[in-house]
Amino acid sequence: LCQTKEQRILDFVLKNAVRGDPQSVIDNIDKYCSQREWSMNVGNEKGIILDNVVKESNPSTILELGTYCGYSAVRICRLLKPGVRFFTVEFNPAYAAVAKQIIEFAGLIDKVQVLEGSTGDIIPQLKKKYEVDTLDFVFVDHWKDKYKPDTQLLEKCNLLRKGSVVLADNVIVPGAPDFLEYVRNCGKYDCTNFPSFLEYMDEKDALEKAVFRG
Numbered sequence: 772l773c774q775t776k777e778q779r780i781l782d783f784v785l786k787n788a789v790r791g792d793p794q795s796v797i798d799n800i801d802k803y804c805s806q807r808e809w810s811m812n813v814g815n816e817k818g819i820i821l822d823n824v825v826k827e828s829n830p831s832t833i834l835e836l837g838t839y840c841g842y843s844a845v846r847i848c849r850l851l852k853p854g855v856r857f858f859t860v861e862f863n864p865a866y867a868a869v870a871k872q873i874i875e876f877a878g879l880i881d882k883v884q885v886l887e888g889s890t891g892d893i894i895p896q897l898k899k900k901y902e903v904d905t906l907d908f909v910f911v912d913h914w915k916d917k918y919k920p921d922t923q924l925l926e927k928c929n930l931l932r933k934g935s936v937v938l939a940d941n942v943i944v945p946g947a948p949d950f951l952e953y954v955r956n957c958g959k960y961d962c963t964n965f966p967s968f969l970e971y972m973d974e975k976d977a978l979e980k981a982v983f984r985g
């Protein structure tokens with residue numbers, strides 16, 4: 772019955788995780804993807820770094836680019852205080868549908884707005900249509916060739932303020948070389964690299980934190 776990997780991941784969560792318990796959802800996705808089918812969730816090693824950067828940023832308005840199955844949305848939202856707004860953008864309807872069900876099962880759907888569409892279309896709508904002033908935290912984990920153009924679009928739309936944190940996954944594997952070169956050399960960001968490992972593999976990967984200077 773489960774035709775896609777994403778549906779199989781959802782099915783495993785619904786069968787094995789505890790409803791309303793975000794940590795058990797995270798643990799079960801990691802269990803399935805490390806034991807059965809690899810999948811491009813940020814995973815637990817990089818996930819712990821993500822947790823720490825979110826905690827230290829204490830953000831009120833968060834944007835995620837590339838929801839996929841909702842693993843990082845659950846990871847981030849389980850740490851947020853009530854009233855925080857979390858937007859996540861996904862243009863694949865099948866992935867968005869799985870993500871919504873996983874976020875719902877984790878008990879976090881009230882904190883999350885899954886915006887279906889392309890980041891290029893949705894980012895320019897955030898201020899007027901979604902009443903966003905500026906973003907405190909952006910997690911970038913979509914197609915790697917979109918990291919740089921979408922970061923520049925966030926700047927163009929005045930969505931970043933002094934201290935806004937842009938945290939990007941996969942800056943080693945698959946890599947986002949034009950994004951890294953841009954944030955490290957354009958003079959608008961203070962950058963920190965967090966070496967880690969590719970999800971469910973022994974390969975090296977890293978996160979890059981780029982704090983907007985305003």
Ligand SMILES: O=C(NC/C=C/[C@H]1O[C@@H](n2cnc3cncnc32)[C@H](O)[C@@H]1O)c1cc([N+](=O)[O-])cc(O)c1O
Pocket residue numbers: 811812813836837838839840860861862863866888889890891912913914915917940941944945969970
């Ligand atoms: O390719 C990777 N991620 C791409 C993720 C892409 C996700 O973001 C959405 N998307 C893309 N542009 C979009 C524009 N607008 C909206 N959603 C969009 C796609 O529909 C998908 O759900 C990846 C690959 C590996 N890897 O080892 O190969 C490891 C990782 O951690 C990864 O994140």
Ligand SMILES: [Mg+2]
Pocket residue numbers: 811812813912940941
């Ligand atoms: Mg990734």
